[in-house]
Amino acid sequence: AEAAKVIENTQRDVNIALINELSIIFNKLDIDTLEVLEAAGTKWNFLPFRPGLVGGHCIGVDPYYLTHKAQSVGYHPEMILAGRRLNDGMGKHVVSELVKNMLKKRIHVDGANVLVMGLTFKENCPDLRNTKVVDIVSELKEYNINVDIVDPWCSNDEAQHEYGLSLTTEHKKNNYDAIILAVGHNEFKEMGAEQIRALGKAEHVLYDLKYVLPKQSVDMRL
Numbered sequence: 218a219e220a221a222k223v224i225e226n227t228q229r230d231v232n233i234a235l236i237n238e239l240s241i242i243f244n245k246l247d248i249d250t251l252e253v254l255e256a257a258g259t260k261w262n263f264l265p266f267r268p269g270l271v272g273g274h275c276i277g278v279d280p281y282y283l284t285h286k287a288q289s290v291g292y293h294p295e296m297i298l299a300g301r302r303l304n305d306g307m308g309k310h311v312v313s314e315l316v317k318n319m320l321k322k323r324i325h326v327d328g329a330n331v332l333v334m335g336l337t338f339k340e341n342c343p344d345l346r347n348t349k350v351v352d353i354v355s356e357l358k359e360y361n362i363n364v365d366i367v368d369p370w371c372s373n374d375e376a377q378h379e380y381g382l383s384l385t386t387e388h389k390k391n392n393y394d395a396i397i398l399a400v401g402h403n404e405f406k407e408m409g410a411e412q413i414r415a416l417g418k419a420e421h422v423l424y425d426l427k428y429v430l431p432k433q434s435v436d437m438r439l
Contacts, residue, residue, distance in 0.1 A: 226279035227297055232266045233276075234300035237307055240268035240439055244314065251428055251438060268439045269426060270311075270349035270399070271304040272338035277347050308352025311426065311439070315395055316360060318422045318437055324394050327361050332393045332416060335400020336368040336376060336384070340427070343370045350399045351380050365389070369404045393417045398435075401427035410434035 240250040250268060257263045271277050280297050287294045319326055338348035350366075357364050365385040366376070373384045393416055398405060405413070410430045414423060423430075424437040432438060 223279045223283045226275045227283055229266075230271060230276050230280050230304060231296060231300040232264060233269065233271050234303040236266045237268045237303055241310065249432060249438065251432070267428070268307075270307055270338075270352075272347045272349040273344070274346040277301075277304070277349070305349075305352075308349055309356050311353055311397070311424070312356040312360070314437065315397065315422060315424050318424070319395055322420055322422060324420060324422065328363065329360075329394040330363045330365070330392055331357055331395045331397065332385075333357075333364060333366045333397045333399050334368075334405055334413075335398070335402055335427075336366050336382070337371050337400055337402075340401040341370065341403055343372070343375075345371055345375055345379050351382070353397065353399060354380075354382065365393075368400070368402070370402060388416050390415050391418055393421055395422040395424065398423070398425045398427055398429050401429050405429055 236250075236254070239253075243250045243253060254265070254267065258265050280301050284294045284297050284301075287297075315331075316326055319329065333350065333354060336348060336350050337344055338346060338350075354364050354366065366382060367385050367388065368376075371384070373386075376382045376384055396413060396417055398413070406429050410423075413430070414421075414434075417423065422437065423435045425435040426439045428438060
């Protein structure tokens with residue numbers, strides 16, 4: 218039973234890692250990942266995975282249990298660990314791509330204000346366990362960027378206790394050099410592109426990691 222649970226989550230982890238790698242390739246080719254996935258999805262046996270951050274208490278953890286057990290019996294699992302490395306590196310990749318696009322728009326990165334929308338590991342859920350949004354926040358701070366985080370689903374006390382992060386309770390209009398839609402909460406979908414854009418300065422970058430908004434409404438998608 219434990220083996221069945223572990224491989225279920227490991228299979229999902231490896232599949233998402235593949236799509237994440239494809240999204241990195243498509244980005245370099247200037248091809249929209251979602252459009253490719255939707256086209257591929259017209260084939261009946263295509264598996265409908267999306268790129269993104271892989272957190273939570275199961276998918277990002279169980280593969281390590283399995284690889285540890287495999288190594289204890291003398292086997293080095295290559296594919297599982299490769300998938301883990303790729304998924305664990307997505308936060309750094311996201312920030313790298315964001316910074317590149319800020320520079321293209323001549324937005325000064327050092328000291329910039331960035332709003333991260335969503336902190337929980339999945340949409341419409343208060344669970345912060347092993348959320349990979351914290352990787353994005355940490356990487357942004359490496360660039361000396363000022364980060365505000367807004368999330369209607371999680372408590373400020375829990376964010377402080379788990380990660381030492383404070384949530385902002387107010388949307389500051391015309392304040393941000395970049396906005397990252399990190400979690401697809403319904404509240405963010407209901408805001409729509411116009412309200413979210415209003416939070417940014419006249420020149421800003423809107424990066425939609427979860428395909429919350431239409432392609433033409435954002436500057437970047439994963």
